[in-house]
Amino acid sequence: MRVLIASLLAAMAIANTSVSAGEFVTVDAGTKAEPVRLVGYLARPQGAGPFSAVVLLHGCGGFHSSMISWADRLARYGYAALAIDSFGPRGMDDHCGGFFFHEQATDGYAALGYLAAKSFVRASHVALMGFSMGGGSVLAALEKGLLEQRYPEKFRAGIAFYPVCQYASGITIGPVLVMVGDKDDWTPSASCEAMAAGRSELGAPRTPGDRSSIELVVYPGVHHDFDQLDLFLAPGRGITVKGHRAEFNEEAMRDSIVRVREFLQRTIGGR
16 A cells, blocks of 8 residues: 555656656636736646647645646646646635636636647647536536637536536536545535436436536545545545545545546547
8 A cells, every 4th residue: 555655656756758847837817807817837748749638627725736746647648737726816725615616617718728829739629627616617617508608719528526516507518527426525426416417406407409428427435535645644544624524545546547547538539
């Protein structure tokens, strides 16, 4: 076990020779009335590309090291990856007690526009990936309707880790992979199961004409934040955050990494 964790940490710390060193970039977002300059961590494979790409959105606790780890991992898999900090540039530490899905979803589209302008990115092959609140923002960004219609560039697919599902219709513009634990008491799996089955709490069933495809994975006995490796060092591999259990689960984490790679290969391609 300790050998496995050590190897995972080493893989995060040591850059693959086929991956360029990551860099922090700025992305213009917000509105004309309230513009904001976001900061993002950009990791990409070496070479001219063009590469398929992934935009990453953090949870309500803000941008932290796991975002960089995921971006670097995706770059090793052959994707340009841009992890966006939606809170820091706005002077926010966290936002676990309110709604921020619309703002973060628009940040995702701003990041998509940034990537689409780069010669090393295949603008038509970009996915959006998020965690917890960021996962809910993925569902908001890919939901068919007024928000996505504002933007000329579209996300081809989405990946939502333990997202807030109760406000999503499940009617999406592309396939979405949702992964959640059945012991998650923060973002309950039951809401995601209802959404995936076309019985969302919004009462908006999918129809055959909808280009919707929710691929749901529910991990038995797994809590919130199951992929967060830093929780391995916590007592019992977990902590209580605002009354909710967050707990690392090695098996679920490893399975989710495999699923992410396979899903991206199917939906946006890759090497």
